[in-house]
Amino acid sequence: MLAKMEAGLQMSRLLVYRVGELKNQGKRNTREVSLAKWQACDFANQAADDAVQIHGAYGFSDEYPVERYLRNSKAPVIYEGTREIHTVMQANYVLGEREDKPLNKMLPAWPFELEEVK
Ligand SMILES: Cc1cc2nc3c(=O)[nH]c(=O)nc-3n(C[C@H](O)[C@H](O)[C@H](O)COP(=O)(O)OP(=O)(O)OC[C@H]3O[C@@H](n4cnc5c(N)ncnc54)[C@H](O)[C@@H]3O)c2cc1C
Numbered sequence: 184m185l186a187k188m189e190a191g192l193q194m195s196r197l198l199v200y201r202v203g204e205l206k207n208q209g210k211r212n213t214r215e216v217s218l219a220k221w222q223a224c225d226f227a228n229q230a231a232d233d234a235v236q237i238h239g240a241y242g243f244s245d246e247y248p249v250e251r252y253l254r255n256s257k258a259p260v261i262y263e264g265t266r267e268i269h270t271v272m273q274a275n276y277v278l279g280e281r282e283d284k285p286l287n288k289m290l291p292a293w294p295f296e297l298e299e300v301k
Contacts, residue, residue: 184233191226198222209290213283214276221269224259231256 198219205212231253235242242249260266275281 184237188230188233191230195219195223195226206290207293209292211283211286214273217264217269217272220259220263221266221273224256225266228253228256228260 198215202212202215202219205215231249234249235253238247238249241247244250264272272281
């Protein structure tokens, strides 16, 4: 479970970096934002669920913060587009049934060097 948490964290980070990279280039990133939001929120929720499981009954009690992590991680799976809506969006992109219009005005590219994350 810990390895799965680590994998989810690293994959989410890469998806979020991709979103930021496109934003810095002034390009539309709607598809990538949807994918990153969906996956990162799902991974976080799964990690919190596993954390409760790892702690057993203590994980369920309010003596430790893990039960709060599980409650808190559920909300983003619902707001700003539920996981089901992002799944439908991604399926539509893959099937070519959804295409984003070009931006009305291109955003200025932002010269930005990503600092290495420890
Ligand atoms: C903590 C929290 C904070 C929020 N903050 C805000 C806020 O600041 N501003 C705001 O406007 N809203 C906010 N919301 C509301 C949130 O945006 C909605 O709850 C969310 O969009 C889902 O809408 P709904 O609750 O009406 O569910 P419904 O649309 O009724 O959907 C119910 C379920 O059916 C699924 N579903 C719906 N349509 C489909 C489909 N076509 N295919 C497959 N599954 C489907 C959904 O994924 C969901 O699981 C917040 C919600 C929460 C939990």
